[in-house]
Amino acid sequence: MRTRRAGSTRAQLRGRGAVMVYVIACIAALAGLLTGYDESVITATLAPLGRTLVVAPMEEGLMTASLPLGALMGALAGALLSGSWGRRPLLMGAAVLFIAGALVSAGAPGIILHAVGRFVLGVAIAIGAxxxxxxxxxTAPAARRGMLACAFPMAFSIGVLAAYLVGVAVDDDWRLLFASAAAPGLVLLVALWRLPESPPAxxxxxxxxxxxxxxxxxxGWKSRDPRITAEVAALRAAARADARNGNWRDLLAPEIRPALLVGTGLFFFQQMTGIGPAIHYAPTVFAQAGLDEGSAQIATTLGFGALNIAVMVVAMALVDRIGRRRLLFLGFGGAAFSLALLAATAAIGTLEVQVFAFMALALYGASFSLAIGPLPWVMASEVFPxxxxxxxxxxxxxxxWVFGFLALLxxxxxxxxxxFAPVFALxxxxxxxxxxxxxxxxxxTKGRTLEEIEAHxxxxxxxxxLGAPARR
Structure with a gap:
């Protein structure tokens, strides 16, 4: 009887622990949703906003540049404050800025104040990211960390699609479109109030x-479980090892450079492997199928958005099972094949090969969502001390952001x-x-604790x- 009760208690504890880590991931991922929404909303509002506020070319540039400028300031502030403030308070600060930036942008009587609101949103985006x-x-257990870390890029994709759909729903009411971003910011702020800080912090x-x-x-462990002592000891050892670190210059230390190479290198290849050209080329393929320009753009936006979200669910299911490296090879391997096929169909340029263009676009979108999109975010959250x-x-x-800008440029x-053909070949x-x-x-990094990754x-x-099979 005691064995059954003990087993039931352990199951209840594990269940509560599982619920908590999922709740934390979902709530924190709202920052990703807000990032995707606020970065994308400008494309739906530029024309009606210009008619309302009479935007001159210089003012349009100011409005467009204010968000990335704010993101630059926010990245600097987030990096400097993350150690002293902790994760949860800093994320709450970002939520306040998301709300304030959305309301200022929506209620601005002129373009200058609107740009100020966009600047505040940029700061919030960077701190949240x-x-x-x-x-x-x-806060995630090692066995589920990859899946839970995918929640942020998943929410980002949902935010991008939501910005488009809300833009269609409210038509030319750009003030309502900007103001709508305050709602998830308020949810993020209120929900974070009840969440704990992370154990390392x-x-x-x-x-x-x-x-x-x-x-x-x-x-989901009992209070006297010896694993708690071991886990806390590992956290304290990592904190002591990090005592001399904490500024930007330390990222260039010889033992830290490999992590920096992984973090920046994966984002470089994410931007340089064709996502911009593929999205730009897709309306051409839909237009060849008989759709008008507007319908082709809608099909591209909805098609890529829905495919991105659906395949990312698959990525979340696989990342902790088959591992990061295998998923990476699947994603970039699929991208290489599909881009080569796109290069061939673009070079031929006839209706007879259109079906292959559709197949290549779908395969590329799936490959991007499976690994190229989410994995850089997962790895960046894992490899640094x-x-x-x-x-x-x-x-x-x-x-x-820099590589994305350069790719678009x-x-x-x-x-x-x-x-298109040489671009896809490249x-x-x-x-x-x-x-x-x-x-x-x-x-x-599959199955490894953050402390084990740092020690390695x-x-x-x-x-x-790290994680490679031992040689005999």
């Missing part, structure tokens, strides 16, 4: 007993000069190089050997 992945990773702040109690709750996690994710996120002149080559990069630089990083062994 730095803090939410770290918060999720630090508690240990870093000297609140060791609270960290032990939280470790027990998150894992505790005190450098905020700065590391900040620099990785900044590199994502380079694509139109390349397409105009050479056509993206296919970049996908192959990404696979080589993964083989040479990316570690397998500081050991001086090549980072890629």
């Amino acid at each position: 730095i803090t939410a992945p770290a918060y999720i990773a630090e 508690l240990v870093q702040a000297g609140r060791v007993e609270e960290a032990g109690a939280l470790v027990a709750r998150l894992n 505790l005190t450098l996690r905020g700065a590391g994710i900040a620099l990785s996120t900044l590199s994502n 380079a694509f139109p002149p390349l397409e105009q000069a050479f056509g 993206a296919a080559v970049m996908s192959l190089l990404a696979m080589l990069f993964g083989a040479r630089c990316v570690p397998e 990083l500081r050991s001086g062994q090549p980072l890629r050997t």
Whole structure:
């Protein structure tokens, strides 16, 4: 009888712990939804906003540039404050900025104040993009961390699609479209009020007993389970090892550089393997199928958005089963094949090969959503040491925006000069190089605690050997 009761108690504890980590991931991921929504909403509002506020070319540039400028400031602030503030308070600060930025943008009587609101949203986006992945990773058990870390890029994709759908629903009411972003920001703020801080942040702040109690709750362990002591000891050891670190310059230390290479390298290949050209080319394929320009654009937006979200669910199911590296090879391998097929169909350019163009676009979209889109976020939240996690994710996120900007800047002149076929061929080559990069630089973090990853990083062994089978 006692055995049954003990088993029932353990099951209840595990169940409560599982519920808590999912709740934390879902709530923190709202920052991703807000990021996708606020970054995308400008495309739906530029024309009606210009008619209302009479936007001059210089003012349009100010309005467009205010958000990335705010993101740059937010990345610097998030990296500097993440260690002293902790994950949860900093994320609450981002939620306040999301609400304020949305309301100021919506109610602005002129373009200058509207740009100020967009700047505030940029700060919120950067802080959320730095803090939410770290918060999720630090509260998730090692066995489920990859799946839960995918919640942020999943929510980002939902936010992008939601911005488009809300834009269609409210038509030209740009004020309502901007104001609508305040609602999920308010939900994020209120929900975070009841959530705990992450165990590493508690240990870093000297609140060791609270960290032990939280470790027990998150894992569904009894209060006297010896694994709690071992986990807290590992967290304290990591905090002591990090005592001398904590600023941007330390990211360039020899033992930390491999993590920085992984964080920025994966975002580089994410942007350079064809997502911009593929989205730009898709309306052409739909137009060849007989759709008018507006319908082709709608089909592209809804098609890519729905496919992205559906396949990312598959990625969440696979990332902790088959591992990060295998998923990476599947994603970039699929991208290389589909981009080569797109290059061939674009070169031929006849209706007879249209079915292959559709297949290639679908396969590319699935490959991107399976690995190329989510994995950089997952890996960036895992590979950096505790005190450098905020700065590391900040620099990785900044590199994502910089590489994305460069890719968007380079694509139109390349397409105009050479056509779609060479551009897709170049993206296919970049996908192959990404696979080589993964083989040479990316570690397998499946099932490893963050403390184990950090210990391996500081050991001086090549980072890629983490999780590799031992040689006989």
